[in-house]
Amino acid sequence: MPKEKGTVHYDSPAGGWGSLRGISTIFGKEWSTPLAIETLMRQNKPHGFMCVSCSWAKPANPHPFEFCENGAKATLWDLTSRRCTPEFFATHTLAELREWRDYDLEQEGRLTHPLRYDAATDRYVPCGWDEAFAAIGKELRALEPKSAVFYSSGRASLETSYLYALFARLYGHNNLPDSSNMCHETTSVALKQVIGTSVGTVVFDDLSNCDAMFFFGQNTGSNSPRFLHPLQEAAKRGVKIITFNPVRERGLEVFTNPQNPVEMLTGQETAISSQYHQVRPGGDIAVILGICKHVLAADDAAQQQGRRVLDEDFIQQHTHGFKAFEAKVRGTGWEEIEAQSGLSRRDIEAAAQVYVEADRVTAFYGMGLTQHVHGFENVAMLVNMLLLKGNIGRDGTGISPVRGHSNVQGQRTVGIAEKPELVPLDRLAKQFNFKPPRDKGLNTVEACEGIISGQVRAFIGLGGNFVRAIPERDRMEKAWSDMRLTVQVATKLNRSHLVHGQVAYLLPCLSRTEEDIQASGPQAVSMEDTFSCIHGSIARRKPASDHLRSEVAIVAGIAKATLPVNNRVKWDEWVADYSLIRDLIAETYLEEFHDFNNRMFTPGGFYRGNSARERIWKTKSGKAEFTVAKPMSATGFEDAPGRFRLITLRSNDQFNTTIYGYSDRMRGIEGTRDVVLINPLEMRRHNLREGQVVSLVSDAGDGVERKVSGLRVTPFRLPDGCLGAYYPEMNPLIPLSHHDEQSKTPAAKSVPVRILQEDGREDTGNGREPVGHATHPL
Secondary structure, three states: OOOOOOOOOOOOOEEHHHHHHHHHHHOHHHHOOHHHHHHHHOEOOOOOEOOOOEOOOOOOOOOOOOOOHHHHHHHHHHOOOOEEOHHHHHOOOHHHHOOOOHHHHHOOOEEOOOEEEEOOOOEEEEOOHHHHHHHHHHHHHOOOHHHEEEEEOOOOOHHHHHHHHHHHHHHOOOOOOEOHHHHOHHHHHHHHHHOOOOOOOOOHHHHHOOOEEEEEOOOHHHHOHHHHHHHHHHHHOOOEEEEEOOOOOHHHOEEEOOOOHHHHHHOOOEEOOOEEEOOOOOOHHHHHHHHHHHHHHHHHHHHOOOOOOOOHHHHHHHEEOHHHHHHHHHHOOHHHHHHHHOOOHHHHHHHHHHHHHOOOEEEEEOHHHHOOOOHHHHHHHHHHHHHHOOOOOOOOOEEEEOOOEOOHHHHHHOOOOOOHHHOOHHHHHHHHOOOOOOOOOOOHHHHHHHHHHOOOOEEEEEOOOHHHHOOOHHHHHHHHOOOOEEEEEEOEOOHHHOOOOOEEEEEEEOOOOEOOEEOOEEOOEEEEOOOOEEEEEOOOEOOOOOOOEOHHHHHHHHHHHHOOOOOOOOHHHHHHOHHHHHHHHHHHOHHHHOOHHHHOOOOOOEEOOOOHHHOOOOOOOOOEEOOOOOOOOOOOOOOOOOOEEEEEEOOOOEEOOEEOOOEEHHHOEEOOOOEEEEOHHHHHHOOOOOOOEEEEEEOOOOOOOOEEEEEEEEEOOOOOOEEEEEOOOOHHHOOOOOEOOOOOOEOOOOEEEEEEOOOOOOOOOOOOOOOOOOOOOO
C-alpha cells in the first residue's frame, strides 16, 4: 500500500525481523542468558507461567514460542538484573525523583525491600514487613472505611483478587476500582444491558470458523500481537477482515510470522485487512448505522426474490426492540452518516456487503469504541449489527472486546467490582459470617473526584501506576498529598510511588515469573483470558530479592493487621496453601469454578461459560436488546473552528504506562514521545511546519486550564480534524468529567483540544480547504 507523501510511516510488516530486533535491542543482556530463554519457552504453555502482558488466549496446542514482542518485553522487564535498593533511595529525595522520566524510574530495576516514607528527609527508608503491616492496619482502623479506596491494576491473580475484594468488604466498603474502569468498563455496562453478560461471547475456536471479521478501534499489532497468528491463518483461508480505525495500524495491514522460517528468510508478507477505513474519531456510531442501513436495503431486495438477508427467526425469537431500531436506521440519511463518519457511502456499503454475504461474522473492538462520551452507544450499535443476522450464539460468530491487562477480566469475575449487584454478597455473607456492604462503591473517576474533594483519605494500590494512568493528572497530583495514607504494591518504581500521602508505604512483590514458596510448598496462581478461559500459572525463577513477598501474602498481611478476628477468615492458612483460596472461589462462584483445583491446568484453560453464547439473555426483557442511539457522534462535543479531536495512542514500545523505550517502530517514530501527529493537509490549514514545537490546550470549555507543551508537529496519516499523541503524556488534557455517560470510562479517544503555537498564537483554520472524507480501503 503506498504511503501518503511526506508522512512518517513504517514500511515493514508487523512481526518479522523488526519484532526480534525490538526485543533484543532493549533487553540484550537478559535475552542472552539461558535462564531467560528457559523462562520464555515456558511462557503461556500448559504448566508454565501466564504472560503478565495482554490477556490473549493460551491455546491448548501452543506454538514453540508462545510469546510476542510485547510479552517477551514484559517478561524480560521483570527478569532484569537491575535492582532498586534502599541505597538508591538514600541518595535521592522523592522531590528529585519526580523530575525523572517514567522510563528512567523503571530502569532502576526491581524493588528489593519494603519501604516507608520519611517526611523529615523526603526519602523512602527500609522497614520490616511486620512494621509495615502494623502501621497500615493502625491507620486503616482509625479511618471511616468508606473513605478508603482499594485499587487493582489488572495483573493480580484470581487468588489475590478474591482475597483483596473480600478484605475490602470485611473492612466495610465496595470502593474497588480497577484498570477496567479506565478502558473496558463501557463494555461491562453495555453488554450487560443488551445481551445480559458483561464479557464477550467469542471463544478461540470461533476464529477458525468465521467467514468475516470486523475490527473497530483495536490495535492488534501493539496490544495483542499473538492475535496476529490466527488473523494470518484466517486471511490465508479467505476470511474477509474489515477494519475501521482512525489510525492505520500496521498489525492490521500486513504481517510476517516470526515463527515461520520461510517467511522470515524470504520476507513473505500476508495482507491482513481486505478493507481498511479511517473513520473519524467518534464516528463509529454512524459507520455501523450505515452498515445496518445497507443490510436492510439488501434484505428488501432479497425479499423481492423470496429470500432474506436478515435472520428473521432469530430476530423474532431472541430479540426485543427491532422495530424502533429499524425505524431509526431507515429514517437516517446517507448525508448525515457520511458527515459524522468521515467516510463515503460507497466505502461503507463496500464493508456492509461483506457482512451481507458472510454467514458467520465475529466483531472485535478495543478502546477506540469504549473511551468516548457515547462509548455505550458505540458498543450497543455493534451488537445491533450482529443481531441483524443472528451473529451471536452460533459457532464462528460473536462479539469480542479485546482486553489488555492479563487478568483484568478475571479480577471482575471474582469480586473486584464497585457495583454490589455484580457480586454474590449473600453467599459471601454465609461463607464468612459477616454483613457485606450493599451500597455502591467508587469507580476510578469517582475515586479521583473523592481525592480532589478530600473525601478519600486512604488509597491502597495493588499494582499499576494510578497517578500516571488517570485523567486530570496535574490536579490529582496536587490533591494526592492531602490523603492520610497511601500504600503501593509493586515490582518496580514508578511515578505513583513518588506522589504520596502523609503516611506512605511501598511494598515490593514477586512477579509472575518468580517461584512462590509458602508453608505447603510451591504455589500456583490463576487468571482469566479474554475468551473467559481460566489458566493456571506456576513460576520457577528465583525471586529478585529474599525480601519480596507474594501479592497474596501482602494482601493477607494488611488485612490481618486491620480486621478483627473472624473464625471463618483464615488468612494464615490461605497464605500457606493457595488451593484453599481456590476452594473458596469455587464455593462463591460454583457455576463457573466448580472443581477449580482439578481443572486449573487444563490445556487451553477451562471455559467458565457465557449465557449469551447459549442464547440465554439475562436482560430485563429476557431477550437480546436492539437499542436506538440518539447521538450520531460518540465524542460528546460539537466541532468548531480550530477544535481538534485528540486520540491518545500507545507505542509498540510500551505496555499501558510502562515505557520500554523510545522506538514506536510500527509508526516510524524514533527517539521521542513528545510529538503531535497531524495530517499534512491540516498542517497547511493551520500554518504548521514539520518539527515545529507547539502546545496542546484543553478545549473542554469548563474554565480549567490544561496544557501540554513541547510537542513536535509530525506529519502522519490521520483523518481531518484529528490529532494523535501518546498516552499517558496527554492525560493532563482530559477532564475528569470527560467520560462515557453510562460507565464513566474516561473518553481518551476523542478529547477536545486546540493547538497553541510557540508565540501563543492559535490559527483556527478558517477559510481554508474544506474537510473531506478520510477513507483508504486497501
